[in-house]
Amino acid sequence: MAIRKRCLPLLMLMFCASRLVAQNDDCEVTINRALEEFNSGHFYTIPSVLSPCLEQFTKEQSQRAYLLLTQAYLLLDDPISARQSYLSLLRANPEFQTDTALHAIDVIYLSKKFTATPIFSWMVKMGSNITMPRVIYDRDVFAEPGVKEDYNLKIGYQAGIGGDYNFTDRIQARMEAVYSLVTYQHQTVNYFEQDSKQLIDRQNWLSIPLTVMYGDNKGKYRPYAYLGYSVEYLVRDKANITLSNNRPVLSSGEAGDDGRREDAREESPTFDFLNRRNRFNQSILVGGGTKIKIGLDFIFIDVRYSMGLKNIASVSGSYTDADANPISNGFVTDQEAAVRFAHVDDLFRLDNVMVSFGFLRPLYKPRELKRARTGSVMKQLKR
Known part of the structure; x- marks a missing residue:
């Protein structure tokens, strides 16, 4: 009886850990599916694909998911949803920085309107x-x-x-x-x-x-x-x-x-x-x-x-x-x-x-700037 009492918490911990790993695997599959939809040009379906996992993602997964949502909303000409998605991205990773070699110019332009610098x-x-x-x-x-x-x-x-x-x-x-x-x-x-x-x-x-x-x-x-x-x-x-x-x-x-x-x-x-x-x-x-x-x-x-x-x-x-x-x-x-x-x-x-x-x-405090820092991006567009 004493052995059972000792083993029960360990078994519960192992069960919870296995559920968490399985859950993370499922969410990774969800992100990969949303990426496939994005590459296929099915931008309208991406929010519904990611929605079940938005509260369960790890921080790294949340960053990728909200970046994908930001890109999709920009292509769908939905600036309000794009701003909300980029703010959620900064909450997942306050030190996220866009890169001209990795990200589209419209995402870089949007990023200059936000900051997460701690006050x-x-x-x-x-x-x-x-x-x-x-x-x-x-x-x-x-x-x-x-x-x-x-x-x-x-x-x-x-x-x-x-x-x-x-x-x-x-x-x-x-x-x-x-x-x-x-x-x-x-x-x-x-x-x-x-x-x-x-x-x-x-x-x-x-x-x-x-x-x-x-x-x-x-x-x-x-x-x-x-x-x-x-x-x-x-x-x-x-x-x-x-x-x-x-x-x-x-x-x-x-x-x-x-x-x-x-x-x-x-x-x-x-x-x-x-x-x-x-x-x-x-x-x-x-x-x-x-x-x-x-x-x-x-x-x-x-x-x-x-x-x-x-x-x-x-x-x-x-x-x-x-x-x-x-x-x-x-x-x-x-x-x-x-x-x-x-x-x-x-x-x-x-x-x-x-x-x-x-x-x-x-x-850290993710927020939209009162004065956007888009000057450098405009110079790149003019070149």
């Missing part, structure tokens, strides 16, 4: 980034001579969604919503001669980029480039500091005289640096990539450079929260990063390099 497209993407702080003004807590500072790159991540508005086949405007984690390391050495400090800052940003793109509109691989502007808002900022205190080894409570030293490390708690930041930022964007056509959709790889325009380190919040109550415990605790761990931020902007992979779906 809108939507996309999703994700990827990684590296952040490069760009120092405007260098600051430190004790202003020690000989202190050396450096910013090191670390990898972050981002994900986003967006939409394109297509002005033409080559020019689009894109608006996105991107959530990103950016991180960097601030390394300081020679504090008090041999001490060092390491800060790792992790920031979460919500950004709204607006870009204007120009790219290729033909072929499987379609390169593009763009310029744009982005408004950004800092959602979260967490940092950790590690102090390395290089000091002489103590012997019996006193510094040893044998020159031995030890490296004592102290890890900070996780600091919330949100009140030390200017949370709104703006950036100029430049980038490019390649779209790879997969059926009617695209996958793409995108490389973007984002140049920050504003200082994100709050001057008033350099040492503590400027809005906190001076006699509260929080006011004292908030100074721990500067007082205990010897850290105050430089004034700096943030630049980013982002590499993203994504999926793009054009929303």
Whole structure:
């Protein structure tokens, strides 16, 4: 009994698949019969021959069938039915293009009155980034001579969604919503001669980029480039500091005289640096990539450079929260990063390099043009 229950869905699936194959074979026979009628000049019979299969054709079969109907209606001097058939052809294959070597001139002339170019497209993407702080003004807590500072790159991540508005086949405007984690390391050495400090800052940003793109509109691989502007808002900022205190080894409570030293490390708690930041930022964007056509959709790889325009380190919040109550415990605790761990931020902007992979779906819209593009066809007729 259990075996029967397991086999029943498989048998039903096999039965449905065989019916579908048989149905497609029958529809292929129907198209071939309609083509024979067309070649024999029996144009009036073609709609009735194709009618039983019009709702059952595959997309490829629908394209062939509606192209045949378009040709027949044009020969029967029925422009309304010809236009309706050509629109149905574009719904089956929005990227169908007529060819002077394959199609009659009246079909080519009619095709210039229609387009299926998408007005809108939507996309999703994700990827990684590296952040490069760009120092405007260098600051430190004790202003020690000989202190050396450096910013090191670390990898972050981002994900986003967006939409394109297509002005033409080559020019689009894109608006996105991107959530990103950016991180960097601030390394300081020679504090008090041999001490060092390491800060790792992790920031979460919500950004709204607006870009204007120009790219290729033909072929499987379609390169593009763009310029744009982005408004950004800092959602979260967490940092950790590690102090390395290089000091002489103590012997019996006193510094040893044998020159031995030890490296004592102290890890900070996780600091919330949100009140030390200017949370709104703006950036100029430049980038490019390649779209790879997969059926009617695209996958793409995108490389973007984002140049920050504003200082994100709050001057008033350099040492503590400027809005906190001076006699509260929080006011004292908030100074721990500067007082205990010897850290105050430089004034700096943030630049980013982002590499993203994504999926793009054009929303094709077959439609009749208000202004037909028949000029090139008329020139061919005059030759």
